Amino acid sequence: MERIKLYMLLERLEVLTVTGGCESEMEIQQITSDSREIVKGGLFIAVRGFETDGHRFIEDAVGKGAVIVVCQELPGTIHEAVCYVVVRDSRRSMAQLAKRFYHDVADTLHIIGVTGTNGKTTTARLMVAMMNDCGIRTGYIGTGLALVGEETVLLGKTTPEAEVLHRLFSMMAERGCKAVVMEVSSHALVLQRTHGIGFTGAVFTNLTQDHLDFHHTMERYAEAKQLLMDAVDPEGFVVVNADDPWAAFMVKKRGNADLYCCTVGHKQFACREGMDIRARIIKAEMQRTEVEIEAGGRKYECGFRLPGLYNVMNLLEVFAAGIAMGLQPEPVIDCLATASPVEGRMEIISGATGEFSAVVDYAHTPDALVKVIETLNELKPPDRALIVVFGCGGNRDRDKRPKMGSAAAKGADRVIITSDNPRDEDPDDIMDDIAEGVSSASFHRFGSRAEAIRCGVNLMKKGDILLVAGKGHENYQEVAGVRRHFSDRETITAALVARNA
Numbered sequence: 001m002e003r004i005k006l007y008m009l010l011e012r013l014e015v016l017t018v019t020g021g022c023e024s025e026m027e028i029q030q031i032t033s034d035s036r037e038i039v040k041g042g043l044f045i046a047v048r049g050f051e052t053d054g055h056r057f058i059e060d061a062v063g064k065g066a067v068i069v070v071c072q073e074l075p076g077t078i079h080e081a082v083c084y085v086v087v088r089d090s091r092r093s094m095a096q097l098a099k100r101f102y103h104d105v106a107d108t109l110h111i112i113g114v115t116g117t118n119g120k121t122t123t124a125r126l127m128v129a130m131m132n133d134c135g136i137r138t139g140y141i142g143t144g145l146a147l148v149g150e151e152t153v154l155l156g157k158t159t160p161e162a163e164v165l166h167r168l169f170s171m172m173a174e175r176g177c178k179a180v181v182m183e184v185s186s187h188a189l190v191l192q193r194t195h196g197i198g199f200t201g202a203v204f205t206n207l208t209q210d211h212l213d214f215h216h217t218m219e220r221y222a223e224a225k226q227l228l229m230d231a232v233d234p235e236g237f238v239v240v241n242a243d244d245p246w247a248a249f250m251v252k253k254r255g256n257a258d259l260y261c262c263t264v265g266h267k268q269f270a271c272r273e274g275m276d277i278r279a280r281i282i283k284a285e286m287q288r289t290e291v292e293i294e295a296g297g298r299k300y301e302c303g304f305r306l307p308g309l310y311n312v313m314n315l316l317e318v319f320a321a322g323i324a325m326g327l328q329p330e331p332v333i334d335c336l337a338t339a340s341p342v343e344g345r346m347e348i349i350s351g352a353t354g355e356f357s358a359v360v361d362y363a364h365t366p367d368a369l370v371k372v373i374e375t376l377n378e379l380k381p382p383d384r385a386l387i388v389v390f391g392c393g394g395n396r397d398r399d400k401r402p403k404m405g406s407a408a409a410k411g412a413d414r415v416i417i418t419s420d421n422p423r424d425e426d427p428d429d430i431m432d433d434i435a436e437g438v439s440s441a442s443f444h445r446f447g448s449r450a451e452a453i454r455c456g457v458n459l460m461k462k463g464d465i466l467l468v469a470g471k472g473h474e475n476y477q478e479v480a481g482v483r484r485h486f487s488d489r490e491t492i493t494a495a496l497v498a499r500n501a
């Protein structure tokens with residue numbers, strides 16, 4: 001990639017002051033906000049964070065070869081050979097710099113953002129599969145990973161920092177992608193990781209309680225999600241879950257010119273004629289759902305490989321985005337029929353004899369747990385039991401814990417509380433919070449997730465279903481800041497083998 005020169009980077013930045021050795025023709029080798037990653041000839045952006053202040057690492061970055069420092073306040077020590085650029089907002093500047101550094105490649109791609117509390121990964125991955133299958137070469141950025149052509153890049157954050165985002169866009173464009181589907185988290189929107197991206201489309205899945213540790217109120221959480229709708233190009237499109245009470249709020253500033261409204265139930269919000277997309281289930285099975293979709297005055301039958309009404313909504317949103325992207329309904333339906341389910345979302349783990357079934361799912365919010373439990377209760381024989389094993393993450397929204405406890409107590413025949421990723425919290429405190437919501441119902445409790453899963457497996461009678469929720473695809477457990485290998489799927493399989501033996 002051709003290296004960008006300093007003056008090109010500064011052109012679009014809202015600069016307050018420039019100090020020191022700033023040669024405008026200087027080529028920049030790299031930009032980063034992490035001093036640990038800086039290389040010689042790089043640009044370091046000092047960000048005031050929640051944990052620490054990037055300004056503390058300016059000297060460290062310069063020592064490692066940073067030639068430009070972008071900051072909100074000049075450091076005490078100024079090196080003559082280094083160029084110091086003071087800006088009002090480092091996070092915003094980082095997004096502007098990252099986009100420019102990668103030659104504004106973001107402007108050449110159709111970027112579709114998916115936001116909402118639950119269902120982003122499911123919807124986005126389904127959409128990527130559909131678009132690739134229908135002939136639009138499309139990349140993906142979201143929970144755990146990015147798909148760049150044939151390559152998989154592992155990610156820490158669902159929506160990475162701007163520098164990583166634009167680097168991924170650049171790699172995708174190089175590999176012939178015309179479009180990108182990306183999950184846009186509320187954290188990313190507030191922290192301006194996606195600032196400056198002109199989205200071709202946005203999808204709003206739903207809004208229910210999560211992340212109130214960060215946003216504090218549902219209104220502020222909603223305002224964060226709404227920022228994605230504002231970032232859609234005027235000629236772009238928006239798809240909303242019209243059954244969600246927050247749908248109208250999401251599109252309040254946009255009007256309904258290119259707005260697609262999906263509904264599987266009681267619509268809270270209406271669109272222009274022809275843009276309403278409705279579905280109902282014809283046949284529901286654990287690994288396949290047949291639906292009838294009504295769109296633009298026509299009816300289509302469509303099957304796909306996921307269970308539950310909530311997944312029908314995810315499917316409809318993908319269908320709507322396909323239409324908005326100019327695809328025909330029939331090929332979209334054909335592509336959706338074969339798309340693979342996402343790992344760790346309603347993933348069935350069967351024992352050797354097939355008599356006992358366990359399901360791994362990533363439900364880590366009250367609404368997700370309610371929906372998954374509802375779906376499993378609808379699909380299992382009425383005389384069989386549903387056993388639920390789950391915990392809640394540490395250093396995250398505490399208020400959701402009793403609500404998840406209550407969801408499990410209401411819907412499951414047996415409840416087993418355990419640890420998720422306690423992070424820096426005491427696992428017992430987290431389990432106490434969950435237990436408050438379980439109230440009088442009896443439950444088991446194990447600090448060890450492996451033990452909890454073994455208990456669940458051993459409690460199962462023939463035909464029962466065990467749901468292990470909260471960690472889905474995750475292959476680690478984070479305790480006291482340390483990540484160790486842990487997989488719900490592997491633990492269940494081992495427990496089923498032990499039981500069958």
Ligand SMILES: CC(=O)N[C@H]1[C@@H](OP(=O)(O)OP(=O)(O)OC[C@H]2O[C@@H](n3ccc(=O)[nH]c3=O)[C@H](O)[C@@H]2O)O[C@H](CO)[C@@H](O)[C@@H]1O[C@H](C)C(=O)N[C@@H](C)C(=O)N[C@H](CCC(=O)O)C(=O)O
Binds near residue numbers: 034052057157186
């Ligand atoms: C709120 C949030 O997103 N915080 C993340 C963020 O923190 P921060 O920006 O405040 O940074 P900080 O750790 O205080 O450090 C400040 C600055 O100093 C820099 N630094 C730090 C140390 C050093 O030696 N040198 C150095 O330059 C850092 O790179 C940073 O630029 O950047 C840190 C470093 O990458 C992350 O560890 C931290 O993740 C937190 C702990 C986190 O877990 N965030 C989650 C909640 C998150 O963002 N999740 C959403 C998904 C939610 C969903 O799925 O709905 C996501 O998009 O992934």
Ligand SMILES: Nc1ncnc2c1ncn2[C@@H]1O[C@H](COP(=O)(O)OP(=O)(O)OP(=O)(O)O)[C@@H](O)[C@H]1O
Binds near residue numbers: 116117121123143346
């Ligand atoms: N449309 C939906 N409505 C409610 N719950 C859903 C929906 N889709 C999925 N879920 C539940 O949420 C869980 C997580 O799904 P998914 O990974 O698609 O969501 P996400 O929004 O990407 O989550 P994250 O915030 O962690 O990125 C699923 O395992 C399921 O339990």
Ligand SMILES: N[C@H](CCC[C@H](N)C(=O)O)C(=O)O
Binds near residue numbers: 158396421474
């Ligand atoms: N994106 C979510 C994932 C939660 C997954 C759960 N296993 C946990 O660790 O809390 C978050 O970062 O809050």
Ligand SMILES: [Mg+2]
Binds near residue numbers: 120122143158
């Ligand atoms: Mg996700």
